[in-house]
Amino acid sequence: MKALLLAGGTGSRLRPFTHTGAKQLMPIANRPVLSYALDALAAAGIAETGIVVGSHEREIRRVVGDGSAFGLRVTYLRQHRPLGLAHAVRIARDFLGDDDFLLYLGDNYLPEGVTGFLRRARTERAAARLLLTRVADPTAFGVAEVEGGDEGRVLRLEEKPEHPRSDLALVGVYAFTAAVHEAVRSISPSARGELEITHAVQWMIDQGLPVRAETTAAPWRDTGSVDDMLEVNRHVLDTVTGGIEGKVDAESTVRGRVLVAEGAVVRGSRITGPAIIGAGTVVTDSMIGPYTAVGEDCRIEDSAIAHSVLLPGARIAGAPRIEDSLIGRGAVVVASPRLSRSHRLVIGDDSRVHLTS
Structure with a gap:
C-alpha cells in the first residue's frame, strides 16, 4: 500500500506564519508537524509515499529529502494551485497506479498513528475507509452518517452541513482502492471552486461501492490554528x-x-x-x-x-x-x-x- 501525503495547502488560519513558510513545517516540540505524519506512515509499514506540494515545495524538500531519514521513499507531486483533496488524488494518478493507498493530511496530528487503521483497511477491504472522530461542532467539518452509529457502512457524507446528521467528523485519513480514480474524475468543483474528497466518496456511495468508517476517541488535531498548535505542543511535550x-x-x-x-x-x-x-x-x-x-x-x-x-x-x-x-x-x-x-x-x-x- 502506498501513501499520499498532502502538504500543499495555504494555511490561511495560521497567517501571518504561513505567508513565509509551510504550515506543515510549523514546529511541534521543535519538530515539523509533517515529521510526525511521516513517522506514522513508516511505523505502519508503508514504504512509498507521494507528497503533494505547492508553493513551499523547496522548504519541504529541504526537510524531508528523499524520505530515507524517515524510512520512506518519497516522490514529490506538484499541485500548482490548492484545488481540493480530490484534485490532489487526480494529479497523483500516475504515482498511485492501481495500488491501494492511504490519503493523509500532512498537518494532522494523530498520536495513535495509523497502524491499526491500515491493518483493518487491508483485512476488511472496501472501496473507501474513513477515520472519524466525535466533535462538539460538526458544522465546521466534513460529517459522516454511519449505519449503526459510529462503525460500519457509510450512508452519506456532507461538507460543513448547516444541520448535521451526526457528530462524526472526518479526521483527514482515508484508505482507498483504485476505484477512487473514477470518482475524482466524475465530480465537479464545489461552490468554493475545489474538487472535494467528500463529493468523490459520496459518488462512490451512490454507485453502490462499499464505503466503511471507524471512529477514534484518541486526541486529534489538524494543527490549522494557533490554539491547535499550542494544544498539540502540550500533548507532545508530555511524551x-x-x-x-x-x-x-x-x-x-x-x-x-x-x-x-x-x-x-x-x-x-x-x-x-x-x-x-x-x-x-x-x-x-x-x-x-x-x-x-x-x-x-x-x-x-x-x-x-x-x-x-x-x-x-x-x-x-x-x-x-x-x-x-x-x-x-x-x-x-x-x-x-x-x-x-x-x-x-x-x-x-x-x-x-x-x-x-
Missing part, C-alpha cells in the same frame, strides 16, 4: 524524555522533564518541564515552562514564558510574563517602560514587538 545535553550553570534550576539540546546555554534561570530548549539557544535570568518549546538559536533574557512555542531565532528580553503564545522566526519582543502582568502574543516571522508597562 518527551528530558536530558541535559547543553550547558546549565550552577545558578540555574531544572525541574521535571526538560530537554536542553546540545549547544544550548542556560544561565541563572529556572526551567520547569515539560519543556525543550533548542540547540544554540541562550537563556539568561529567566523562567521557562512548563509546556514551552524554544527553537534553535533563540535569545531569552530577564523574561518569563510558559505554555508557548518560540520558532528559531526569536529574541525575548524583559518580558515579565508571556503565556499561550506563538512567536515567529526572528521575531523580537522587548519590554517598554511600563510593566504588564501577562501577555498573549501571536507574532509572525521577523516581527518586532515592544511591550508596554
Whole structure:
C-alpha cells in the first residue's frame, strides 16, 4: 500500500506564519508537524509515499529529502494551485497506479498513528475507509452518517452541513482502492471552486461501492490554528524524555522533564518541564515552562514564558510574563517602560514587538 501525503495547502488560519513558510513545517516540540505524519506512515509499514506540494515545495524538500531519514521513499507531486483533496488524488494518478493507498493530511496530528487503521483497511477491504472522530461542532467539518452509529457502512457524507446528521467528523485519513480514480474524475468543483474528497466518496456511495468508517476517541488535531498548535505542543511535550545535553550553570534550576539540546546555554534561570530548549539557544535570568518549546538559536533574557512555542531565532528580553503564545522566526519582543502582568502574543516571522508597562 502506498501513501499520499498532502502538504500543499495555504494555511490561511495560521497567517501571518504561513505567508513565509509551510504550515506543515510549523514546529511541534521543535519538530515539523509533517515529521510526525511521516513517522506514522513508516511505523505502519508503508514504504512509498507521494507528497503533494505547492508553493513551499523547496522548504519541504529541504526537510524531508528523499524520505530515507524517515524510512520512506518519497516522490514529490506538484499541485500548482490548492484545488481540493480530490484534485490532489487526480494529479497523483500516475504515482498511485492501481495500488491501494492511504490519503493523509500532512498537518494532522494523530498520536495513535495509523497502524491499526491500515491493518483493518487491508483485512476488511472496501472501496473507501474513513477515520472519524466525535466533535462538539460538526458544522465546521466534513460529517459522516454511519449505519449503526459510529462503525460500519457509510450512508452519506456532507461538507460543513448547516444541520448535521451526526457528530462524526472526518479526521483527514482515508484508505482507498483504485476505484477512487473514477470518482475524482466524475465530480465537479464545489461552490468554493475545489474538487472535494467528500463529493468523490459520496459518488462512490451512490454507485453502490462499499464505503466503511471507524471512529477514534484518541486526541486529534489538524494543527490549522494557533490554539491547535499550542494544544498539540502540550500533548507532545508530555511524551518527551528530558536530558541535559547543553550547558546549565550552577545558578540555574531544572525541574521535571526538560530537554536542553546540545549547544544550548542556560544561565541563572529556572526551567520547569515539560519543556525543550533548542540547540544554540541562550537563556539568561529567566523562567521557562512548563509546556514551552524554544527553537534553535533563540535569545531569552530577564523574561518569563510558559505554555508557548518560540520558532528559531526569536529574541525575548524583559518580558515579565508571556503565556499561550506563538512567536515567529526572528521575531523580537522587548519590554517598554511600563510593566504588564501577562501577555498573549501571536507574532509572525521577523516581527518586532515592544511591550508596554
